Amino acid sequence: xxxxxxxxxxxxxxxxxxxxxxxxxxxxxxxxxxxxxxxxxxxxxxxxxxxxxxxxxxxxxxxxxxxxxxxxxxxxxxxxxxxxxxxxxxxxxxxxxxxxxxxxxxxxxxx
Amino acid sequence: xxxxxxxxxxxxxxxxxxxxxxxxxxxxxxxxxxxxxxxxxxxxxxxxxxxxxxxxxxxxxxxxxxxxxxxxxxxxxxxxxxxxxxxxxxxxxxxxxxxxxxxxxxxxxxxxxxx
Numbered sequence: 001x002x003x004x005x006x007x008x009x010x011x012x013x014x015x016x017x018x019x020x021x022x023x024x025x026x027x028x029x030x031x032x033x034x035x036x037x038x039x040x041x042x043x044x045x046x047x048x049x050x051x052x053x054x055x056x057x058x059x060x061x062x063x064x065x066x067x068x069x070x071x072x073x074x075x076x077x078x079x080x081x082x083x084x085x086x087x088x089x090x091x092x093x094x095x096x097x098x099x100x101x102x103x104x105x106x107x108x109x110x111x
Numbered sequence: 112x113x114x115x116x117x118x119x120x121x122x123x124x125x126x127x128x129x130x131x132x133x134x135x136x137x138x139x140x141x142x143x144x145x146x147x148x149x150x151x152x153x154x155x156x157x158x159x160x161x162x163x164x165x166x167x168x169x170x171x172x173x174x175x176x177x178x179x180x181x182x183x184x185x186x187x188x189x190x191x192x193x194x195x196x197x198x199x200x201x202x203x204x205x206x207x208x209x210x211x212x213x214x215x216x217x218x219x220x221x222x223x224x225x226x
Contacts, residue, residue: 032214034214041202041222042219042220043117043204043217043218043219043220044155044204044217045217046214046215046216049214087154087155089214098145098157098160099145099157099206099215101154101155101157102154103153103154104154
């Protein structure tokens, strides 16, 4: 089993749609969680950290379920510019230790 | 916010050449930096953890003699791909975090093409 698993997609949605991505992780002791966005042929960029109580940043909402070892990202009112690959990222040990990346979920928003 | 700079952005060179890639943390000190490689349509693969003042920690399957890492200061790590061959052509990205449990910030990446 992979340490971080995501549905690869692609998710093809019209502008204005709401779309949700899921991610599961295998290490129950994992400390911190993030969603990154990666555009084609570019470096990943931090979208948001994921907190136990859930958190929202504009149109983006992230949730964490430690019992189920499950992380989600909800995007409301999708824009064309949201088209990218979304990476679920886990820090299994805390501190400065390495991050574990999911393979990413591709999102394509069309007019 | 935290900024990580990577140089060069593009390298095209002949087989057998050694290529050095620099990764700098511009507004924070980084005792640990990470080097990744990404092949087209694949996920990021961690190559090694670069530790300031000590040896890098390499992931399984990554040749430490081929991918030399030096982290001589708190703001600079370098990756040297020695005697590069076409199969080393890839997108190399570094990252650094501004603190424990903080998200990593990535450099712009270096696209390496070996002819």
